[in-house]
Amino acid sequence: MAIPRVTATVDLSAIRHNLGRVRALAPQSKVMAAIKADGYGHGAVPVARTLAEAGVDAFAVACLEEAVTLRDAGIGTRIALLEGVLSREEALEAAALGLEIVIHDRWQLELLAGLAFETPLAVWFKLDSGMHRLGFPLAEAGALLKAALAQPQWRLQGWITHLACADDLDSPMTAAQIDAFKATMAYLPGARSIANSAGLIAWPQARVDWVRPGLMLYGASPLPGRTAADLDLKPAMQVASRLIAVHEIAAGETVGYGATYRCPETMRVGVVAVGYADGVHRILPTGAPVLIHGVRVPMIGRVSMDMITVDLRALPQAAVGDPVILWGDGLPAEEVATWAGTLAYELFCGLTNRVHYRYL
Structure with a gap:
């Protein structure tokens, strides 16, 4: 039986806990949980089942394909398509699946207005309050309402906007x-x-009829300088591999592609069975930490396709077969992301x- 090289362990009880934090912060709001991008890399179907059992009000996905995956898995919870539909065929399939379509542009409005549906069509309007990515100008809201009322088959669910700088508490833009x-x-x-995770946590005035948490459901902090623990969030994912070799390398010898790391002394170097083909960012530099036996040890040299190398001088007892945590308990994904110059979203x-994948 093959032993997995790299395992992502997802604790579904942590996701339930984090939903509880959403409800504690916004007790008067309904919750539309963002599970796009395969549940932020955690597995859309098991995450959706967990949240549905916990009574979440709706899900948000980016596109029809993501919604079809959920429906095919037997998930009947309300689902909103954040980017709407891209064609006549998608619109008819979305309606047949009972999906809620977010309309963000006039061409979508005209497309849907020209179709006949067998059942009422649930629609949301996306308004651009300043992010300037998707959405109608705020000044067109009245005309949009008239357009919706002119379609007897449509059922207007509501109005959505998105915050550009909610994670920057000093920015005047969010208010x-x-x-x-x-x-x-x-x-x-x-x-x-209105509120995404950062908006929900940091801007109470954004906690209106519906909130749309994403990252915080998975136990990562959306706010720079605030950890998940600070916010009483529980990380749901731990990614781990194992040591597959331990060598003693002489002082002055180099390690890895490009010979970018030179050993300052004779030292033990470990090889870990994980690389950029598994999702470890190649840009991670020497010094970026991993956890072995609860001890942080630094990566050295370049990340390669299937392996990384680590400095074991602080852990003389490390041996082949020992688990190596890339991120998880004791090493937050947000911290690892900082070393890569990115965000926890991208790691996940x-x-x-x-x-x-293994689910608890």
Whole structure:
């Protein structure tokens, strides 16, 4: 029986705990859980089942394919397509699956208005309050309401906007976006949704009818300088490999591609069976930590496709077969991401199909 080289262990009880934190912060709001990108790399179907059992109100995915995966798995919870539909065929399939379509552009509005549906079509309108990525200008909200009311088959679910700088507590942009959106919505019917994870945690005024948590559900902090522990979030994922070789390398010898690391003394070097083909960022530099027996040891040299090398001078008892944690308990993904100049989102979503998943 093959032994997995790299295992991502996902603790579903942590996801339930983190949903509890969402509800504690926004007790009056409904929760639309973001499980796009395969549940932020955690596995959309097991995550969705866990959240559905916990009574989440709806799911948010990016595209039709992600929603089909959930429906095929028997998940009947409400699902919103954040990027809407891309064609007539997608629109008809989305309606048949009972999906809720977010309309963000006039071409989508015209596409849907030209179709007949056998059952009422649930729609949301995306409004651009300042991020300038997707959405109608706020000034068009009244016209959008009229367009929706002119379609007897449509059922308007509400209005969505997205925050550009919610993770920057010193930026005036978030308050300006919230104020502009709320002013526009003051006299219009329909539910409102503003807050992503950072908005939900840091901006109480963004906790309106619906909140849309993503990263915080998976136990990572969306706020720079604040850890998951600070926010009472439990990391759901641990990624681990193992030592497959331990060598003693003489002083002055180099390690790895490009000979970028030179041993300052005779030292023990470990080889770990994980690389960029598994999702470990090649840009991670010498010094980036991994955990062995609870001790942080630094990576040395370049990350290669299937292996990394680590400095074992601080851990003389390390031996072939020992587990090596890339991120997880004791080594937050947010910290590892900082070494790679990226975000925990990208670490989670970057795991490849070589990684074996295990669910607790």
